[in-house]
Amino acid sequence: MKKTNLLLATLAATLFASTAFADVAVKLGVLNDRSGVYSDITGEGSVIAAQMAVEDFKPAEKGINVEIVSADHQNKPDIASNIARQWYDQDGVDVILDVPTSSTALAVSDITREKNKIFMNSGGGTSDLTGKACSPNTVHWTYDTWQLANGTGSAVVKDGGKKWFFVVADYAFGQALERDTSEVVKAAGGEVVGSVRHPFPGTDFSSFLLQAQSSGAEVIGFANAGGDTINSIKQAAEFGIVQGGQKLAGLLVFINDIKSLGLETAQGLYLSETFYWDLNDQTREWSARFEEKAGKKPNMVQAGVYASVLHYLKAVDELDSKDATQVMAKMKEMPTDDPLFGKGEIRKDGRKIHPAYLFRVKSPDQSKGEWDLYELVSTIPAEEAFRPLDQGGCSLVQ
Amino acid sequence: MIDLLGIPPQALFGQLLLGLINGAFYAILSLGLAIIFGLLNIINFAHGAQYMLGALVSWMLLNYLGINYWWALLLVPIIVGFTGVVLERVLISRLYHLDHLYGLLLTFGLALIIQGFARNYYGISGLPYTIPSQLAGGQNLGFMFLPNYRGWVVVASLAVCITTWFVIEKTKLGAYLRAATENPSLVGAFGINVPRMITLTYGFGVALAAFAGVLAAPIYSVNPNMGADLIIVVFAVVVIGGMGSILGSILTGFGLGLVEGLTRVFYPEGSAVVIFVIMALVLLVKPAGLFGRTA
Numbered sequence: 001m002k003k004t005n006l007l008l009a010t011l012a013a014t015l016f017a018s019t020a021f022a023d024v025a026v027k028l029g030v031l032n033d034r035s036g037v038y039s040d041i042t043g044e045g046s047v048i049a050a051q052m053a054v055e056d057f058k059p060a061e062k063g064i065n066v067e068i069v070s071a072d073h074q075n076k077p078d079i080a081s082n083i084a085r086q087w088y089d090q091d092g093v094d095v096i097l098d099v100p101t102s103s104t105a106l107a108v109s110d111i112t113r114e115k116n117k118i119f120m121n122s123g124g125g126t127s128d129l130t131g132k133a134c135s136p137n138t139v140h141w142t143y144d145t146w147q148l149a150n151g152t153g154s155a156v157v158k159d160g161g162k163k164w165f166f167v168v169a170d171y172a173f174g175q176a177l178e179r180d181t182s183e184v185v186k187a188a189g190g191e192v193v194g195s196v197r198h199p200f201p202g203t204d205f206s207s208f209l210l211q212a213q214s215s216g217a218e219v220i221g222f223a224n225a226g227g228d229t230i231n232s233i234k235q236a237a238e239f240g241i242v243q244g245g246q247k248l249a250g251l252l253v254f255i256n257d258i259k260s261l262g263l264e265t266a267q268g269l270y271l272s273e274t275f276y277w278d279l280n281d282q283t284r285e286w287s288a289r290f291e292e293k294a295g296k297k298p299n300m301v302q303a304g305v306y307a308s309v310l311h312y313l314k315a316v317d318e319l320d321s322k323d324a325t326q327v328m329a330k331m332k333e334m335p336t337d338d339p340l341f342g343k344g345e346i347r348k349d350g351r352k353i354h355p356a357y358l359f360r361v362k363s364p365d366q367s368k369g370e371w372d373l374y375e376l377v378s379t380i381p382a383e384e385a386f387r388p389l390d391q392g393g394c395s396l397v398q
Numbered sequence: 399m400i401d402l403l404g405i406p407p408q409a410l411f412g413q414l415l416l417g418l419i420n421g422a423f424y425a426i427l428s429l430g431l432a433i434i435f436g437l438l439n440i441i442n443f444a445h446g447a448q449y450m451l452g453a454l455v456s457w458m459l460l461n462y463l464g465i466n467y468w469w470a471l472l473l474v475p476i477i478v479g480f481t482g483v484v485l486e487r488v489l490i491s492r493l494y495h496l497d498h499l500y501g502l503l504l505t506f507g508l509a510l511i512i513q514g515f516a517r518n519y520y521g522i523s524g525l526p527y528t529i530p531s532q533l534a535g536g537q538n539l540g541f542m543f544l545p546n547y548r549g550w551v552v553v554a555s556l557a558v559c560i561t562t563w564f565v566i567e568k569t570k571l572g573a574y575l576r577a578a579t580e581n582p583s584l585v586g587a588f589g590i591n592v593p594r595m596i597t598l599t600y601g602f603g604v605a606l607a608a609f610a611g612v613l614a615a616p617i618y619s620v621n622p623n624m625g626a627d628l629i630i631v632v633f634a635v636v637v638i639g640g641m642g643s644i645l646g647s648i649l650t651g652f653g654l655g656l657v658e659g660l661t662r663v664f665y666p667e668g669s670a671v672v673i674f675v676i677m678a679l680v681l682l683v684k685p686a687g688l689f690g691r692t693a
Contacts, residue, residue, distance in 0.1 A: 035514075037623070040523040170667050199670030203618055203627055206416045207662035207669075210542060214409060230524055230619040238529065238545045238617055240536055260619065262526030296521075 025065040026322050028054075028309060029093040031083060031108065032123055034072035037201075037226045038100045040256045042123045042301055046098045048294050049302040052286075053309035062317050069093065073104050080104035081111055088115040094322055095120060095312055098305050102126035102173055109138045116324050120312065122304030125173060125225075125252065127180075130351040131392035137328060141352045142304030143274050145177050146387040148251050151272030151380055153184035155358040156219055156249050159270075159377075165217035166195035167208050167232055169224035174200065177223040177251050193217045200224070205232045209239050213246070221249045230257050237265040254299045258361055258373050266373075267363040274356045274385070275300035275340055276374055282339035297371045307338040308352075344382055349394040356385035412542030413663045414656060419548045421655020422555035423610055427628070428635040428647040429559055430606035433566070436642030437579045437599045440490060440501040445632070446625025447509035448604045451478050452611020453620045454516060457525045467530040467616070471554075474612045475605035482604025486597045509626070516622035524621035551613050558609060559648045566644055575599060634677045640690020650688060 030050050032042035047070045054066045069091065073080035080099065087093035088111070096112060099105045100123025112119035113135040120139045121129060127144040129135075164185050168174045174197070182192050194215045196208045209232070212220045220241065222232050229250055236248055250257075253271040277287035277297045286306070290298045298306075315330040316322050336344045336352065344354040359374035367373065389397055427449060434442045455474045459465035465473065485508070493500045529547045536545040566572040578585045578592050586592045611625075618624055635654055639646030654673055661669040680688060 035517065037522055039517070040521045196666050198666055199668075201627060202670070203624070204416075204420050206419070206548075207413055207659060208666065210409070210412050210416065211663075213543070227524065227619055227621060227623070230621075234619060235617060238536075238547065240543055240545070244543075256521070256523040260523040260526060260621075262528065264528055265526065 023063045023065045024316060024320060024322050025067070026095070026313075026316060027067045027069065027091070027093045028095050028097060028312075029083075029087045029091075030068065030070040030097045030305065031073050031080060031087075032070075032098040032100055033075050034070070036075050038075060038123065041226075041254050041299055042098050042100045045290075045294050045296070045298060045302045046122070046305045048290065049298065049306040050097060050309050052290065052293070053306045053313070057310060057313045059313055059317075063320075064313065064316055066313070073099070073101075075101040075104060077103045077107040081107045084108045084111045085115075088112075088117050094118060094324070097121075097308060098123045098301070100124055100301065102128075105129060106133055109133065109135050112137045118312070118324050118328060120308040122308060123301045126176065127387060127392070130347075130349040131387070131394055134349045134392070134394035134396055136350075136396060137324065138350045139308065139328075139331065139346055139352060140350055141308045142300050143356070144351075144386070145173070145180055145252075147274070147356055147385055148272055149177060149180035149184045150387075151356045151358055151385065152249050152251055152270055153181045153221075154188045155272070155378060155380075156247065156270050157185055157188040157190040161219035161247050161249070162190045163216065163218045164190060164192045164221055165212045165215045165219070166192065166221045166223055167205065167212060168195055168197045169200040169202075169228055170197040171200045173225065174223045178221075181221055181223065181251055198224070198228070201226075201228055203231060205235050206239065208232075209236055209241060213239065213241055213244065217246065219247045219249055221251055223251050225252045226257070229253055230260055233261055233269065234265055242268055254301070255297065255371075255373060256299055259296075259371070263362060263364045263367055263373065266361045269361040270358065270377070271361070271374075272356055272358050272380075273300045273374075274354060275303040276357065276359065276376075277371065278374070279357075279376075286339055303340045307336070307340050310338050311336050311346075347389055348396050349389060349392055350396075351386055351389075351392075353382050353386055355382045356380040408541035410660075410663065413659045415542065415544065416548075417656040417659020417662075418652060419552055419655070420658060421652035422552050423614065423628070423651075424632055424635045424655055425559050425648045425651025426555045426606060426610045426613075427632040428639065428651045429562060429644065430603040430610075431632060431636050432639070432642055432644055432647035433562070433606070434600055434603035435636070436644065437575055438490075438596055439494070439498065439579075440505065440600075441498055442600075442603065443502055443506040443629070444485075444509040444512065445505075445603075445607050446627075446629030447512040448478060448482065448607040448625070449611040449614070449628065450516065450622060450625035451481070451512065452608030453527070453615040453618075453624060454520070454525075454611075454622075455608070456612045456615045457527050457620050460527065467612070471609070471612050475608045478608035478611075479601040479605030483597055483601040485604075486600040490600065491593070491597070513622045513626060520622065522621055522623065524619035524624075527615040527620050529616040547616060551617075554613060555610070558606070559651075562606070563644050563648060631673055634673045636687075638673075638677050638680045638687055640687025643687065643689040643691075646687060646689025 030047045033039045034043050059066045071083045095118045099108050105121050105124030122142045125145050127146040129140045166178050168178045248269050250271045258266050315327045332346045341354040346352050358377045360377050456470040459470050533547045582592045639650035661672040
């Protein structure tokens with residue numbers, strides 16, 4: 001008995017030793033909402049996306065050992081901070097991925113900087129991550145509030161929607177989105193005729209919609225997210241707002257929200273995203289594989305997790321090292337190229353640059369399948385899609 | 399046109415009507431809670447989850463079996479009410495001799511489990527459920543556009559509330575029920591099966607929650623948390639009305655819907671808080687609630 005144990009121990013030791021010497025071992029941590037309001041948008045789907053990136057990169061052939069761990073941050077900054085510290089200090093995690101909810105994203109960004117690790121955000125929205133609160137250790141991959149405001153706001157004004165009324169979730173995210181979009185609307189020659197702030201989260205939006213309906217606005221912009229947006233749009237359809245000639249603009253809408261609303265209710269809605277599964281052959285191929293594993297089509301956040309893992313592994317492979325400072329420099333130096341977002345770059349401030357798209361939700365007649373939901377209205381080129389480098393107030397830019 | 403505090407009267411009428419509609423949901427949910435508390439002395443924290451089940455089961459009936467809204471209105475309360483009966487027999491009936499706190503913890507735990515299952519299988523984003531074609535569209539009332547469906551919600555819930563109140567307060571069956579809560583052993587001595595009556599009462603309370611869930615499915619997002627978001631407000635309604643008071647819960651349900659509607663016009667940011675402010679004030683002045691009896 002004793003002998004076998006000894007033998008096993010020696011064997012294990014040799015195995016560990018050989019992996020440690022021959023390869024670079026990296027540990028990726030997917031930190032997101034796995035049970036709450038954003039668990040469909042991020043959750044297990046993001047973990048699957050990260051695993052797919054690892055499979056597609058074939059790191060074993062390149063001498064890289066990749067391990068993926070995941071945890072639920074419940075959209076709470078304190079819980080997110082605790083997990084991030086434990087991952088960095090005790091569990092040997094090198095990169096934290098995803099992190100939806102702006103407040104948790106900002107907290108994780110601070111800790112990552114303090115520990116000199118790498119944070120690649122996909123799920124969070126606030127443009128402060130690459131603005132006032134930017135960090136040399138943070139990459140913001142998929143979207144941000146500036147891009148949403150710019151994408152949807154200016155496009156809708158160009159399309160003839162000059163007078164706006166905002167229905168705003170009464171907390172930091174909603175107010176920031178309202179502020180950013182108002183600026184964009186005014187700059188494009190539009191006008192804001194009013195706004196109403198509703199408690200977060202809300203259930204019944206009919207009062208606010210009635211105020212929007214009688215405001216004389218041409219466009220009603222929803223500066224809220226998730227269940228609030230779904231309920232707002234569902235009830236707007238009920239009150240005949242679109243039939244009455246007013247347009248709806250969702251400022252942060254994911255494909256999962258549209259699926260939940262159904263086309264009958266959501267048709268005609270304008271929205272801006274940086275990824276859609278049906279953009280080209282590459283996105284379709286990848287999304288089909290994702291659907292096989294996850295049982296649903298991917299959204300832009302999950303696509304962003306895939307693409308950021310791929311880019312990170314490329315940098316590690318180039319360097320043959322996982323030193324955070326070197327990898328960050330390499331990731332910013334190498335142009336990005338992946339099947340989902342195409343060619344792009346990571347700017348000095350950590351902002352990942354790629355095109356954004358303005359979509360209109362199809363009518364039930366136009367849709368040919370369960371997930372055939374969007375019609376592409378226009379493409380916003382990469383250089384215009386995100387806030388110009390010199391306007392964010394990021395200290396890394398000077 | 400005379401404006402009232404800067405709001406044209408037309409807009410005000412519209413908002414009052416909307417308040418009444420929301421009040422209909424509060425009334426029907428708080429009624430179920432009040433019945434269960436009044437007759438069983440159980441604080442049913444699973445009420446929100448049972449309301450969600452009502453909406454979810456209607457969606458299932460439509461998508462798996464092709465059963466439409468009208469049948470759902472009848473079948474869903476029966477199905478979900480039956481799960482309530484099972485729950486009462488298997489678990490809740492064991493707690494009657496214990497402190498309220500045990501019932502509260504048990505039902506709260508059940509709510510978490512039900513919501514967890516729903517989230518696991520159907521995700522959090524919610525499921526689409528369209529308004530039945532007979533009730534689509536709306537009426538232009540001059541001062542506002544009233545969707546037909548909202549009108550139906552008020553009518554249906556008023557009818558259910560009044561019938562329930564009538565049965566409990568004015569019929570022989572109701573008298574048995576009320577007597578059984580006062581003194582179960584004495585009522586049992588008259589040959590009435592008290593435990594069965596209590597089981598069915600719980601089932602009925604749950605069926606009311608499910609009925610509200612069916613009413614809500616076409617206008618609110620059908621998702622696992624829809625009940626959790628609402629239930630806290632409904633508890634406040636019950637406390638204001640007086641725990642266990644049938645009439646109190648109906649009247650406060652509609653009344654607070656109106657108050658909330660007005661708050662949404664004058665100070666929208668405060669509309670989530672106003673009910674709790676009223677609750678605090680009422681508890682200061684009348685600790686047993688507006689319609690409650692002090693023990």
